[in-house]
Amino acid sequence: MASERQIFVGDVPIGGGAPVAVQTMTKTETADLAATMAQIHRVAQAGADIVRVAVPREKDAEALQAIVRESPIPVIADIHFNYTLALKALDAGAHCVRLNPGNIGGPDKVALVAKRANELGTPLRIGVNSGSLPAHLRELEFENPVEALVTAAVEFVELMESLDFTNFKVSMKSTSVPNTIASNRMLSARIPYPLHLGVTEAGTKWSGSLKSAVGLGTLLADGIGDTIRISLSTFHAEEEVKVAWEILKALKLRQRGPVLIACPTCGRLQFDMDSVVAEVERRLEQYEDPIEVSVLGCAVNGIGEARHADFGITGAKDMGMIYSHGEPLKKVPTERLVDELFAEIDRYYAAGKRVVRDEAQAAEARAWLAENEDETAMTPERMAAMEAAQADLEADSSPLRLDEAVSPVAGRRFTRTG
């Protein structure tokens, strides 16, 4: 379930059923205005809705005013330990300030920040980290780290409420994926405020993306989480944004840019699909429309599961074919497959999103497909289709039924209906 409450970070709604917002954090020295602004423009271009900047020193707080003024997306100031920096960030016009009420100098300092934020109408993000829980929860942390994390978050929520401050979102960060999932599930049931999700120090682009996809994906599929950040060990913050979007797109929570589908390849592959897929992916980044493009490693299946794709290619040793919505468009030499694919896509946009088909070329492509298709081959796709058909058959005769209405956001759950 989405959070009950909604807040606004700048003009971006968070929670209360708003689309899950994508955020990232700059990796530059914040006070280096040119470098910070260049990175903010890159992450905004990649699709970040919100950007966070670290404010560990006076000079970073001083740079904030210009950053907020020049940034195309709302800016969150990330503060630790120093409440005066939080006050300065608020006065500099930050659209939100992130702080950990446990390390900012005590409840009276939190009260000063909350008072100023209230006067300015600026939201706060209050966060707890598994590595820095209050002393009285250390023993509980040892016995039950999830309960300790949630208890700390609830205590901070109660502190903010006691200060008459409710314009906030909450985050609980853990390096453990299971603890991230369990604690956010528990907290979402206990508080009405928006949740920011992330797996802290997730790792490199490869392992960090996977950990985040598993941790955040599990929660998002259940409708938990209102804004996300993927933490990756890279200086290129836009990579974090791209991963966040892939997670949201995979769950069909948001749409942005094209969707690339590619077969996993197998022994039937007859051309260098690795480099073809990489090239297609790279060139698709220039398009904003959510068209679906498919790459199949062979034509043995026919167009099969790529039937719904707006455009696709399939290849053999010397020749390949371009298709659209299951219908062949033209046959082309393998080395020109990618260029011709993009020529067709551009023609489609130039014609006002209409597929332009040359009947003679399409007939030639159909004949090529008929020659290369093999209806008897047991390909991975056909085996998967057979398994799915078998599962459907079994589901029909079982009291367990697939009920998509149970999780309208994204999930598909099995419920007992009989």
Ligand code: SF4
């Ligand atoms: S059989 Fe399927 S997985 Fe194998 S290359 Fe052809 S399309 Fe790809």
